[in-house]
Amino acid sequence: MLVSALLTSVGINTALCVLFLTFYSILRKQPSYYDVYVPRLLADGTSKRRSHFSLERLIPSAGWVAKAWRISEEELLSSSGLDTLVFMRLITFSLKIFSFAGIIGIFLLLPINCLGTQLEEFDIADLAGNSLDVFTISNVNNGSNRLWIHFSAVYLLTIFTCFLLYYEYKYISSKRISYFYSSKPQxxxxxxxxxxxxxxxxxxxxxxxxxxxxxxxxxxxxxxxxxxxxxxxxxxxxxxxxxxxxxxxxxxxxxxxxxxxxxxxxxxxxxxxxxxxxxxxxxxxxxxxxxxxxxxxxxxxxxxxxxxxxxxxxxxxxxxxxxxxxxEPQDVYWPFFSESFMRRWISKLFVIVVCILFTILFLIPVVVVQGLTNLSQLETWFPFLTSILTITFVSQVITGYLPSLILLLFQKMVPPVMEFLSSIQGYISHTDIVKSACNKVLWFTIWNVFFATVFSGSVLSQMFIILDPKEIPAKLAVVVPAQASFFIAYVVTSGWTSISAELFRVIPLIFSLICRPFTKSANDDEFEAPSMPYHKDIPRILLFGLLGMTYFFLAPLILPFLLIYLCLAYIIYQNQFINVYATKYETAGKFWPIVHNSMIFSLVLMHIIAVGIFALKKLPLASTLTFPLPVLTLLFNEYCRKRFLPMFVAYSAESLIKKDRQDQxxxxxxxxxxxxxxxxxxxxxxxxxxxxxxxxxxxxxxx
Known part of the structure; x- marks a missing residue:
């Protein structure tokens, strides 16, 4: 992909973001749209529909940004619960990680990649005409001593990430205990x-x-x-x-x-x-x-x-x-109470089979999407489009914007499907269903968006090679950097546009406009605010975390786009928790182990790719010295699992007895x-x- 194609994608998505933000800042002030943009305030009775007209309502304003920025962690905890706090800590944790990675990647690794000549000379005079590959580690000359800087960067990011993971696990654990002590008898x-x-x-x-x-x-x-x-x-x-x-x-x-x-x-x-x-x-x-x-x-x-x-x-x-x-009594999922041990076992087996089949079927749109990123392959598939594809703007839109958009649209069906499969698996509560769906969506997304994408195309027919563990680092070292341009565009399309669409609430707005002529205006006292779809949003952020980790030293150009997404996510989700989402069910922070495990997986994947890329770049010593990293990371994960995970499974006897004595x-x-x-x-x-x-x-x- 050329830089011009990426700039086209950035331009289209930036325009959509500005459009969504502008319309939101106007529509949120219209009383007729309060049920879309401030449903929580309507349900709580803290906001009433005002009928008097004022010109100020038609002028875009950014006052909501300042209000969302000012809300403190304690206010968020008291108003929305511990799960909301964990979700926001995931965003701030990612911001810390990729701010650190961005400083190293943009100011150190990116210039080194551009100075290489392995692929082609970097032409600063014709920036838009350069291939995005010149910004990746693939452009660094084989055997170059500059690769030791990439090696050092991998070590630095691993140490910094493990330190933050330990701190966050400890912090969330303490918050979970404090939340239990401060709760009323339930x-x-x-x-x-x-x-x-x-x-x-x-x-x-x-x-x-x-x-x-x-x-x-x-x-x-x-x-x-x-x-x-x-x-x-x-x-x-x-x-x-x-x-x-x-x-x-x-x-x-x-x-x-x-x-x-x-x-x-x-x-x-x-x-x-x-x-x-x-x-x-x-x-x-x-x-x-x-x-x-x-x-x-x-x-x-x-x-x-x-x-x-x-x-x-x-x-x-x-x-x-x-x-x-x-x-909790209101959290019980009554429709599926399978009391038989055998029936529950069969249900789980059935769900596993369906998930595998769904994953295989999803490979079809992934392969089609990857075909769109390759103009020569697209011309082979559809010869009648050859004349159209010669138009520069059309080819830039098709290769830079359309693939990510198509994959994003197909991904929209994944969370509801996984939630339904979890609901028939025998779980007894809505929170268990959401947690299970969150895990399913996460690993489905990692496989189909990341692995299936990097191994699609010509490599798809050779996937049997990766069944040999010795070949995995070498194959990943070849195919992962080759998809850097696609994933940069994916972060822009799936990240920027999706998060601005979350603020604009496109689907609820359309539904409200369609139903309004046929329904009476709802009574605000009977209005019910929606709950946060954690199983949809947590996997998306963790996928971006995986992309940021793996491409940190391969294609650091992805990091600025990722940081922009995380900054937007912080402000927009803070705003949504104030105005839109109400807490219906509470897991008391049990989503954090999912976050921790995903970040560990991302680190280990980065290490495996690093082993392969340094060997591919004729720097075997760096490849050998990278081997201890995944081992040490997994040992660190085992320590955290023993140290913190039991606190998320059940409360200790000490905590239970102390709480019982408080109530005597x-x-x-x-x-x-x-x-x-x-x-x-x-x-x-x-x-x-x-x-x-x-x-x-x-x-x-x-x-």
Missing amino acids: PHQFTILVRSIPPSSSSSVSETVESFFKELYPSTYLSHVVIHRTSKIRNLVNEARKLYKRITKLQSDSTQQKRRNVNLVDHYEKKLEDIEENVKLEQSESSLAGEETRAAFVSFNSRYAAGTAFHLRQSVNPTQWITEQAP NDATMAEFFEKLVTAYKDPALMPIQYSSNTDSLRRPLVS
């Missing part, structure tokens, strides 16, 4: 989930659970709630909710429409009453022993007792009485334990009343 702290309860011919599941835990934990067992099969009831409740919204909309129409719709409203009311009757009947049947699953929430009178029951294996048969930490003198604990008995009752079993017929509430469930 039901999930006193409760565990028990699955694979063995069947009994003489007693129900509820009686089996009660007798089992009363015998093993006579002084600490408090209560239990057996989980019932309620999928049919849940469907009826959802149908009733939709009908109620439809009736409310019809009743809110104008007087003329009310006269026309009165019969329709009566029809819906009658249908709604019938659904509510069916719900009550199904609820009464569900309460029978035959509808019980082999799973239950078991509560204890102390956190330490719940923690002890969670950690100990309850039965000599490890496939029975399986315990898990209970999620709390007068509200008696009331808390009374509510704990029913905290985990399935919402589908709760009575509903959407229709105007109140007599149905007084009728017995079973006549």
Whole structure:
């Protein structure tokens, strides 16, 4: 790719960014778009729609930038929770890493690459006509002593990154403990989930659970709630909710429409009453022993007792009485409660197979995208485009902008697919589903966007070579630098445009414009703000971290574009957490181990490429001296895993006992334990009343 093609991509994306930022600064001040740009403030009641017109509303302003910049870490923690803090620490951590890398890469490594003549002479007079390859390590002459500067840079970045990783892991761990100590008593702290309860011919599941835990934990067992099969009831409740919204909309129409719709409203009311009757009947049947699953929430009178029951294996048969930490009651994912050990195992196996097939199918757009970056290959595929491709601007757009855009559009389908697959894998909470989806999206993205891209094209047919571990560094040393220009353009397209589109909220805006003529304006008191899609945004930032690490010494030209993205991300996400996203579920910082592992993987990959590139550049001593780096990095990771990871799996006995003692003198604990008995009752079993017929509430469930 020529510099001119990259500049075309930068120009297009910069224009889109400016356009999105300008429109956002105007639309965010329009009351009719508050539900798009400040939904959290509407839901909290801290912002109301103002109807009076002012000219200031039509003038772009950057006041939101200063407001987002000023918000402190403690304010963010108190308003949005620890997961939000972890997400922002990921951005600031990346900024520190690549600011350090940028100083070395731009001011030291980049001039050395340009001074080389291995590929071609760098022509500063015709900057736009230069190939981007002259800015990479491939242009440094073989055997040049200047390569020792690249070698030293790899060591420096590794040391600096490991130091920051240790500091961040320690910091997040301490915040997690502090967050636990400062929290009020929560039901999930006193409760565990028990699955694979063995069947009994003489007693129900509820009686089996009660007798089992009363015998093993006579002084600490408090209560239990057996989980019932309620999928049919849940469907009826959802149908009733939709009908109620439809009736409310019809009743809110104008007087003329009310006269026309009165019969329709009566029809819906009658249908709604019938659904509510069916719900009550199904609820009464569900309460029978035959509808019980082999799973239950078991509560204890102390956190330490719940923690002890969670950690100990309850039965000599490890496939029975399986315990898990209970999620928060509002975090429970009720639709998929597979109580069978075998069914959950089969579900996980099925999801793995589907993920592999999806990964293989995704190679098709990756190969097509790489074909677009090569004009000669494109002319071979589509001979009729030869005359069009001779136009300079068209060829620059196709090679510099279109490939990244196509790959970005295909990537949009990955997070929802992975979230769905995680939801059928047997997880019991929304947070577990999001964490699992985050891991799936991350490794899918790393494989399909990075590895599949660098090994596509002519090398794709030779991928069997990399099955030999000895060949991996050499092959990576050849193919990774060759894709530097594509990934620089990818950071610009997928980074700059995506983050500005996140601020502009393109999809919610379009959806709002389409639905507005057909719906009544929402009541701000009933408005619900969206939650942060961590499984979509964390993998994207970690992918950019991988690209920054691997291309730090290969093609340092990527670093300025990456730093611009991270600066935009810091301001925009701070703004979104203030105005848009509300916390629905909290993992208390459990995303950080995913971040840590990804950064370690990026470091080791950089070391493997360095071993290959120094050998390829006829500097075998530097290649040999790089070998200790991945070993030392993995040893450092093992130390961090032993030192910090257990704090993210479960709280220590010391923490649990200390927190229990704090609550001993709390007068509200008696009331808390009374509510704990029913905290985990399935919402589908709760009575509903959407229709105007109140007599149905007084009728017995079973006549």
